[in-house]
Amino acid sequence: MPSLLHILILMPLLFAVLIALAPSKQARAIAAIGSLVPIGPMLVALWKFDWANGGDLHFVSSYNWITDLGLRLGVGVDSVSLLLIALTVLLGPICVFGSFSAVKDNPKVFYGWLTGLQAAMIGVFAATDLVVFYICFEFTLLPLYVLINLYGSSNRKRAATKFFLYTFTGSIIALAGLVYVVFHHRGIEGDWTFDIATLTSTAMGMPVEAQALVLLALMLGFAVKVPLFPVHTWLPLAHTEAPTAGSVILAGVLLKLGTFGIYRFVLGFVPEAVIAYAPLIAVLSIIGIIYAGLICWVQKDVKKLVAYSSVSHLGFCVLGLVALNNVGLTGSVLYMINHGLSTGALFLCIGMVYERFHTRSMDELGGLASTMPIWSSFMVFFVMASVGLPGLNGFVSEFMCIIGTFQSSPAWVLEGRAGAAGGSLGPWFAFAAGFGVIVAAMYLLYMTGRVVWGTPKHPAGHDDDHSELPTDLNKREISLLTVLAIGCLGLGVYPTPVIEAIEPSVERTLAPYQDLLQAHAAEVGVRHEAASEEHSEPHAESHEGGH
Amino acid sequence: MAEKIALIWPEIVLFITTCIVMILGLSPNKQWRSLCLPASMAGLAVAGVLAVLGMTSGSQSETMLPNLPGFIKITVVGVGLLLLMLQGGLIDRREEALVASGRAFSPLRTNRAEYYSLVLFSLTGLMLCASASDLIWLFLALELTSLPTYVMVAMSSSRGRAQEAGVKYFYLGALGAATFLYGFVMLYGGTGELKLGPMAGVIATEGINNITLIGLLLSIAGLAFKIAAVPMHFYTADVYQGAASPVTAFLAFVPKTAGFVALLLVCSVAGWSYGESGNALPEAARIMIWVMAAVTMTVGNVLALMQSSVKRMLAYSSVAHSGYMLVGLLAGPGDGTFGGSGVSAVLFYLAAYGVTNTGAFAVIACLEKRAADRGEPLEVEDFDDLRGLWKREPVLGVVLAVSALSLMGFPPLFGFWAKLPLFTSGIAAGEITLVVVLGINSAIAAFYYLRLLKAAMIDDAKGTADSPDRPMHHPAYSLRLATGVLSAIGVVALVPMAGLLANGAKDAGLYANPTIDRDEGPITVQSEPVDRQIEEPSV
Secondary structure (H helix, E strand, O other): OOOHHHHHHHHHHHHHHHHHHOOHHHHHHHHHHHHHOOHHHHHHHHHHOOHHHOOOOEEEEEEEEEHHHOEEEEEEEOHHHHHHHHHHHHHHHHHHHHOOOOOOOOHHHHHHHHHHHHHHHHHHHHEOEHHHHHHHHHHOHHHHHHHHHHHOOOOHHHHHHHHHHHHHHHHHHHHHHHHHHHHHHHHHHOOOOOEHHHHHHHHOOOOHHHHHHHHHHHHHHHHHHOOOOOOOOHHHHHHHHOOHHHHHHHHHHHHHHHHHHHHHHHHHHOHHHHHHHHHHHHHHHHHHHHHHHHHHHOOOEHHHHHHHHHHHHHHHHHHHHHOOOHHHHHHHHHHHHHHHHHHHHHHHHHHHHHHHHOOOEOOOOOOHHHHOHHHHHHHHHHHHHHHOOOOOHHHHHHHHHHHHHHHOOHHHHHHOOOOOOOOOOOHHHHHHHHHHHHHHHHHHHHHHHHHHHOOOOOOOOOOOOOOOOOOOOOHHHHHHHHHHHHHHHHHHHOOHHHHHHHHHHHHHHHOOHHHHHHHHHHHHHHHHHHHHHOOOOOOOOOOOOOO | OHHHHHHOHHHHHHHHHHHHHHHHOOOOOHHHHOOHHHHHHHHHHHHHHHHHHHHHOOOOOOOOOOOHHHHHHHHHHHHHHHHHHHHOOOOOHHHHHHHHOOOOOOHHHOOHHHHHHHHHHHHHHHHHHHHOOEHHHHHHHHHHHHHHHHHHHHHOOOOHHHHHHHHHHHHHHHHHHHHHHHHHHHHHHHHOOOEHHHHHHHHHHHOOOHHHHHHHHHHHHHHHHHHOOOOOOOHHHHHHHHOOHHHHHHHHHHHHHHHHHHHHHHHHHHOOOEOOOOOEOOHHHHHHHHHHHHHHHHHHHHHHHOOOEHHHHHHHHHHHHHHHHHHHHHHOOOOOOOOOOHHHHHHHHHHHHHHHHHHHHHHHHHEEEOOOOOOOOEEOOEHHHHOOHHHHOHHHHHHHHHHHHHHHOOOOOHHHHHHHHHHHHHHHOOOHHHHHHHHHHHHHHHHHHHHHHHHHHOOOOOOOOOOOEEEOOOOHHHHHHHHHHHHHHHHHHOOOOHHHHHHHHHHHOOOOOHHHOHHHOOOOOOOOOOOOHHHHHHO
């Protein structure tokens, strides 16, 4: 039975084909319509979704494809997937309208691939079948590869190739892990299936060693996409070289495919291994948060700075996920949406300046507040959202991720202390991650200070072309940024509805963790006692993670 | 006897076509001569219909893989039609031009008749491989597949490089043939049987003795030449580069398929019922294939990474693809489901690889450069020659891009669906390390396929205004273009039909070993005689 999701996936695909067939002059108009039209079914979906039971799959539909492999073309969403789809659909028109003045040559290819990318991204979130997920996940590479390659800046070819190869390599390894889960299911139930819900229920029975291997494979794949330290090196390059729309989509949605993958598959499939290795993943996230933040601090290129800040911010997102409690996970999912809005907006702002001055270097830009007051106001607003100013969206999610990390102390669970929510991290992790917030404030405010205020500078190449663009923003640009600003403000002031929407899905994901976490905490407690009693023997088995 | 003939009707028709084509090509009448290609294709198509009829009527070969012939034959017909189309305009190009400008036709100066019959002979041999039920038949069929290809390589171009390639291919091919013939002899010596079915019975009841085991290993080593697996891959790059592209496309599919069919048949004799899980080949063979698969993939991919010539790159990538398929051979029939059966995975992969690879080579075959010496036009050689292809020839660019992505295993193209069962069957057989190697190698392969994609679709053409690269000026250009387009369509259109194909491959991979049931445990030496379905009807 066809569902709303089919419309949402097929509509962009249809428009992409239309753009390919229509004459080049019409490409822009068709893309604009094609990006706005899906908002209709999206609103219907948001309205008809049963938010009270957000953890269940809605709008489910599936067709047999390769019966011998148990392969089905299945779609369905829970609340988290639906919210991420909403983010994707919202960012679609922003990318298209944001490229009107930037993309002049060969608009057909640009808008065609951009619209096609939209379909693939929605497909990733809507898939209920592993193979459909994987196909869409991989397919997102191709459009962005083309966009970066053809419309990027000077070093674009290297960036595109690096981006493609990093992610492709990662996801093949993830595929091996996913197939292992399928194989394990077959060993128990005797049939081949790629249905995610079915696999989630059987995968938990895997022995811990196997879980650890699957965790390794999946994390390798998704960590590249997120990206986590130390596999983040492709991202700054890709972001810097990508056209503005590419950067917005990359930061807004594509990076979330990684965190969404961790949320759905890593947390869903291998709980025991996640509990054992959460500290390790958290350490990597924290290194990413601080290390990338420090790199931001020394950047001259504004876009590169925001790119590295993505690495830093997504570190919080992963940290919230491995906190393994309600607050952390909810905060993390909220972070995915918030980061998409605020960082997407920052990339848009930088793109607008780049179109006017053809430079993004802080050495050449300065004092824009005097010549571009509207732009400067928006820039400061989104920087504040990104820094985590209370009242704007970044604050809520960042705070929740850190709180979640703080609470996830095994010792506190054992003591039965109020507020302890289970997990295998603890206050020290939160403390370390907290530095990231300070670092973020430092580099973002430093950058704003130089670019927006600072000494006014007039970069070369200011008035030679793009004469249709006024000195400050035009109405199109203002309306794009306004939409995102409303989102940032709304989610900052009153995030409750979204948080409530996320919670059922999070609770479902965390359901198998309650007992496991109790057991884990007890075990840690026993080990602690043993270690303190046998203090004279330093080799007491206080080694974390060895179940 | 009648059963056997019922099985080989497609081969018989193909053989008759060969004879007709041999006469047609010598006709002084131009119209008759130009019928060679259509007649070959018609014969192949009829063979295909007969193969389908044979499969639906349930005729089986008397081997451990009784349903193998039908699937292989239909694949061969499908890919063979594409390959035949691609051969158009390859042979007698200069001669026909001279005849058209008034020179008298002489059958002595033309090669058309021989060439098309060689192509058909080779395809016949490949089909016979699939129908083979004893070692002599298998050996003869393998030679019938290979011998024409040696000549085809040498004939394909008047340049010295083609002759060099032909000679090299022939000598190394002879070495390979000698090796697996020796292996076949040892198999016979060890079991006292020539027929594959009874031989499997003997091994199952008496266990595998050392002579048989050595025979098995030697056969695998010799057949490695046919599939271009390490260490028998050394000829690949030179031969693929030296031969004209249509012939290279032929080499990448036909001998490789023959080799894999033979490997499957030979391995099925020993059976996949050894090891701890009772689901593996005899330990020595398992280790040999394991190492061969890992090394073949890695060496092929790493060498492909270093090439600047597109054809050499595709040659080494073809080596790597053999390595992937060896994983399926190692996994064996498993539990008989599509996802668990490595045999089905190999068959499926052969079909996918054949279609995709033909598309890639068709694009290369469509392009040529003016030679400096005004002689026969040169083929495009380097990645640089392909740069900006999309802007010059959009259709060729798209075909090349689709082929490159499919060979890479990029979803949702056909190549991805072919690789997926290799993953599942490898994991199902417990070869997790090997599957990881396969995954890493797929990632390495992405590097050079992406380079191909980038050259064709992204990069700008070379700086010079009058680029010497152009599509060939020959009526056959449209045929080759059509081959490429059909292959690309196949790569996309076969995806919705993957279920059907998977079902076919599953049936074809059926392993006639009743002792596959795990409860009975692995067959040990001196165990009770086991009832074998295959022994009863074999006389």
